[in-house]
Amino acid sequence: MRIAVLGAGGIGGYYGGRLAKAGHDVVLLARGAHLEALQRRGLTLRTPEGELTLPIAAAADGRGLAPVDLVLFCVKAFDTEAGARTIAPLVGSDTTVLTVQNGLDRAAALAAALGGGAGAVLGAAVYAALQLAGPGIVTRTGAEARITFGERGGAHCEAARDTAKRKGRVHGSWHDA
Numbered sequence: 001m002r003i004a005v006l007g008a009g010g011i012g013g014y015y016g017g018r019l020a021k022a023g024h025d026v027v028l029l030a031r032g033a034h035l036e037a038l039q040r041r042g043l044t045l046r047t048p049e050g051e052l053t054l055p056i057a058a059a060a061d062g063r064g065l066a067p068v069d070l071v072l073f074c075v076k077a078f079d080t081e082a083g084a085r086t087i088a089p090l091v092g093s094d095t096t097v098l099t100v101q102n103g104l105d106r107a108a109a110l111a112a113a114l115g116g117g118a119g120a121v122l123g124a125a126v127y128a129a130l131q132l133a134g135p136g137i138v139t140r141t142g143a144e145a146r147i148t149f150g151e152r153g154g155a156h157c158e159a160a161r162d163t164a165k166r167k168g169r170v171h172g173s174w175h176d177a
Helices: 010-021 032-041 077-090 106-114 158-167
Strands: 002-006 025-029 043-047 050-054 057-059 070-073 096-099 120-134 137-150 173-175
Touching: 002 010, 002 077, 010 025, 010 043, 010 050, 010 070, 010 120, 010 137, 032 057, 070 077, 077 106, 096 106, 106 120
Parallel strands: 002 025, 002 070, 025 057, 043 137, 070 096, 096 120
Antiparallel strands: 043 050, 120 137, 137 173
């Protein structure tokens, strides 16, 4: 599965790293010192279970990259429109965009900003203590991380089912393995 992560901080970096470790083709979209560290040293994940550094693709934006199967959209709510422009080259008609943002209307706002070009835009909630500890370093403290996702109103859409199936987990939920 080809995956792009916009907003490769605590949440995006952690899940991008976990997906890369599981064998998926992941690119993290980042900026500044964080981008430089990712390109130079890779991504370091620190958890209560230990530390792991992964080589991972990183870029400043989606220009020059082909559409992906999944975009994890992990930017602050006020960056939704700008983020939509950044991921536009990566979004095809079969791309699922999973928004992990604060606010109840984020999936609808992102779908509107993308102009309906994505296959599906799903909302998500993350239950984890994650932070960007420094350039290229993401830390998880406490219990395992969990992400739950789906369409608004609890509908079981095909995109959510496919995304969960590709990850090898039950419908609509990922948990640390």
